Amino acid sequence: MSKTVEKSFNVVLAGVGGQGVILAATILANAAVRAGLSARVGQTFTAAQRIGSVSAHVRLGRVIHSPLIGVGDADVILGLEFLEGLRYLNYLKRGGLLIVNTYIFPPRQIMLGQSKYPDPKEVEDIVVKKFSAKVIKVNATEVAKSIGSSLLTNTVMLGVLSRVSGFPIDHRYLVESIRERSPSKYVELNIKAFNTGRKLIPQL
């Protein structure tokens, strides 16, 4: 049996119910399959249809079995919402990458003063020092709104992800996948959002 975990590309996508976390994960996996790779998406959501924490484990590579990523094995955490991006930090591998949207959807307990936001400075410190990891902050929701709707946040973030070094899929497969899997009314906007996302950061 050969080693495959290292050779796979593992992403934890996280966000709030309604942001399109699962759709983004599906678009990614579908693009991988189109590119001839193997893919798995494992999803986690709660009984609440909206507003709850939603996450998806996406694994891409030549041979993939497990739908879940082990703790400390994710190449990238892609947070569609700031707090949700931080929630799964324990999945990030050393030298990994935290790509996080700056948009915050405040939990009720924070608004009621029963809980506090994690200090962004402190968080960045931990990510950099403990994980030897990199943090990329993107104002994806603002960008999405400027294109047409905050609903496009997920594809903007996919655009950013596609620029990460070691990302195993050519962006053309992602565009095809967006075309195939996103609601027909939003196909062109999603492609535009994806391409805009690609320009938000330099090639890593």
Add this chain to the structure above:
Amino acid sequence: MSWILGNPGNRVLLLGNEAIARGAIEAGVNFVIGYPGTPSSEILAALARVADKLGIYVNWAINEKVALETAVGASLSGLRSLVTMKHVGVNVAADPLMTLAYIGVIGGFVLISADDPQCHTSQTEQDNRYYAMLAKIPVLEPTNPQEAKDMTRIAFSISEEHQIPVMLRSTPRLSHTFGEVVLGEITKSSRKPSFPRDPDRWVCVGPTALRRHKILEEKQNKIKEVIDNLDFNKLILNNAVDIGIITVGVAYNYVLYAIDKLNIGDKVNVLKICSSNPLPEKNVLSFLKRNRKILIVEELDPIVEKQVLALAKKFNIDTEIYGKLDGFLPLVGELNPDTVAIAIAKFMNIPYEVTEKLSTTDFSVPQRGLAFCAGCPHRATYYSLRKVLREIKKSYIVTGDIGCYTIGKASPFNILDTCICMGASISMASGFELSKASDVVIAVIGDSTFLHNGIPPLINAVYNNSKIKVLILDNETTAMTGHQPHPGTGYTATGAKSKKVLIEDLAKACGVEFVKIVDPYNLKETQKVLREAIEFNGPAVVILRRTCALLYSRMARAKGIKLKKYAVVQDKCRGCLLCIRDFGCPAMIYDSSTKKVHIDPFLCTGCGVCVDICPFNAIEEVGQ
């Protein structure tokens, strides 16, 4: 979703549940019925979308028992039949399932049991493979979407050949996992229904039942051989290695991941089996004989483990056998790559720590509690109910049921005292009321749940003269599982029209004299009716009818209807936070810099209930 009808040989990304649907299509399924339940619902939904094209029957049933029995009728007519449900649904359908195993089937009969290790969206994490053992029917346990498709297909053949229902056991890590699937040939079915009349078989009582039981026992050995010879059993061997792992279903994925991570690919043998009932005995026996010690990795209960222990004893094999019974793996919760890696490391005596498990202990990310969606009619209902209960100055118990409204247990309402299973709100309420446990007993149940299993307990409450107050939260859909229609909606799974069954007529027909319908968005009227119901000297039913806000906004968007929008007049807002603390609408956003609340126009669905709860009249409609 055209990809589930893709051409043979195509390699496509499918959800596990879509793969099961495709497997059924490839097997030439004729008849599909089920009841929604996470994580099973997408199977039937996927088939409903292509039903007309394929010319197959697909519909939701009122509950799992009815679904299974309906499918028995189809199978006895020679049709290939698929029944889908979640694990606890099989509890409801267990009665006919046991007898069905005795009488056997004609058209291939496959029952999907979608289990829920970790109770992601369920009240228990029961292991339904026990039902296969109890009914003495085979259970197939796929590892990934490809196997989900292939095993569904083969399940129909096994069922038909041996005239026995076959269970396919899924879990969220199969049902809700996407993976690549190579599609196979679709069998075009042209079966003409024909029922072979045979009362000595189909009227299963007394001597007939005993004779059928004997036939069922006689099938067992043949089926065991079939299962033993399936290619889905996989063996990975290393020369001169005498340590092994036996695994089944989804757990195989974690075993491979852990072996990889621990870098022990050349130090351990693996046997992956495809069924725990019947156990593929030949495969297991030869594996037992070649290994000096074995770890058994399976999701939920140690079902394979106990059978392997018994087998070793019977054949006098002294291989050491480890698993859940000795604590190598947990009995509670679902498996994952880490729990399995820890167990394998311990089993192999190699050091392993989850070294990277850092960070989230260094700072805490606030949890997002369960909350109703913006505009959810249940929020308005609970707001009124809590207000009325506080005012009446009587002791009360509120029994809950299974659905979105179970979120009423959580903050800010904290209003539900119980929730055990579908329909239990009404029967348990009767039990509390007849025990005189409190002055007032209120049952809260949804429309789909009432139709599923709420009618017999309501009749019983009337019959037992139990003065319970039943609130039917009618959002005109089966919301939590993804908006499936039910008899109260007047349309079917494929979107065809059907006779609309009225909940108010049912309640009256059950003998309830107080039956009233209110719109929960109208707080004043709702509170008035709730008070009347509580004062009424007898069982009372209040139907709180208002379409699910998610479903409504979706329909409105499709039809081009603009939703109303509301905003907080900033000058009038005093930042009292009542709308967040007591009402809990997620569209209400508190800005700590201005110390005022505003409404997120994207989340707001325009229910307008907040206008009536704001003590400072700060909320106004702002057009569309």
